[in-house]
Amino acid sequence: MEKIDGRRVRGDQSRRAVLQRAVQIASTDGLEGLSIGRLALEVSASKSGVATLFGSKEQLQLATVEAARTIFIEAVIAPARGQARGLARVAALARGWLDYSSSRVFEGGCFFLAAAAEFDSRPGTVRDAVAAIMDERDSYFAHAAAVAVERGELAGCDDAEQLAFEITALLDAANSRSLILGSEQPYARALAAVRSRLLHAGGDEAVLSAAGLSR
């Protein structure tokens, strides 16, 4: 049996507690809005304690991005993996993403869209980490769409990557419009558009409705 190091366990718990708060702050005020001093204040820890856990501000930002990725996977990717491969999974991904955004898993809406907008013109390791996760998400959607096409469930689609681009564009617009306009309507618009796009590509209406993409 492995011997558990008490200090290390407490360190991991502290890290997790700080990161839970950090992802929320970053989603509303940006990753640049994170500071070791502010986090220490918010989680009632000492500044030197938080500094020991993360080191530099950049390391804190990178750890926050990674913590947000874990939350995103649990909220959107894992439930979709519970659906059958193919169209059902594409629909579940879209529906799950809309729910993840509208339920404000992150107080400031999708963490990665906020982080991408903040860092897309600032070269460095944080930008690279955010870009890699955005690419990972887009690739996951594209792969799911490609499987649906291969299985003959989207007979009208000859370019799964294009379809995935269009679906994620609609999802992202729902997030950004909802936040800046303070309205729920963009989610209904995005849902209707994704449903219509998948129907137009030959998707089965019953499969879409079962996955929550109903009229």
Place this chain on the structure above:
Amino acid sequence: MEKIDGRRVRGDQSRRAVLQRAVQIASTDGLEGLSIGRLALEVSASKSGVATLFGSKEQLQLATVEAARTIFIEAVIAPARGQARGLARVAALARGWLDYSSSRVFEGGCFFLAAAAEFDSRPGTVRDAVAAIMDERDSYFAHAAAVAVERGELAGCDDAEQLAFEITALLDAANSRSLILGSEQPYARALAAVRSRLLHAGGDEAVLSAAGLSR
């Protein structure tokens, strides 16, 4: 004849020069990245001189948002107004917006998408100003689409606002994906999708191609 006040003219020129730089800085580093000290350094003016022109940081941010609006109108809206009302104008708006984004009129891509992402969770006058301009743009697209529908140029469309939501979603995704992934491909994807969406809604292929939405 109106008597021109020399000091006022110089003040207006200085304001314009500072704002030309401010919109670029804000598009890459955010409106929070603007400071009177940094701007003074970049335009080789004194800090007190720039402070006199703008007053507070918030007033500087609001003046920057307004200056960006003027640049956006000149780049996207004015050329589209030169096109016939209806489908030609909808297509010109979409094409013009993609060119405005991809040619980096603002170094950090669309100024307003960056500003909206930065301020959508921060209540206040800056957020309200950005929200009003986003709403203005979306309404302009929706109005142009409604005119095209009324003129019978989009016979397959029964909801111009929905159509406008979908088109602007695709345009915005091209901007954000291009920036974070460092690729031109999202512009080609968005152009193909907008063209396809308008064709599907009954748009005339010749009108779309004439406006630059060609395959």
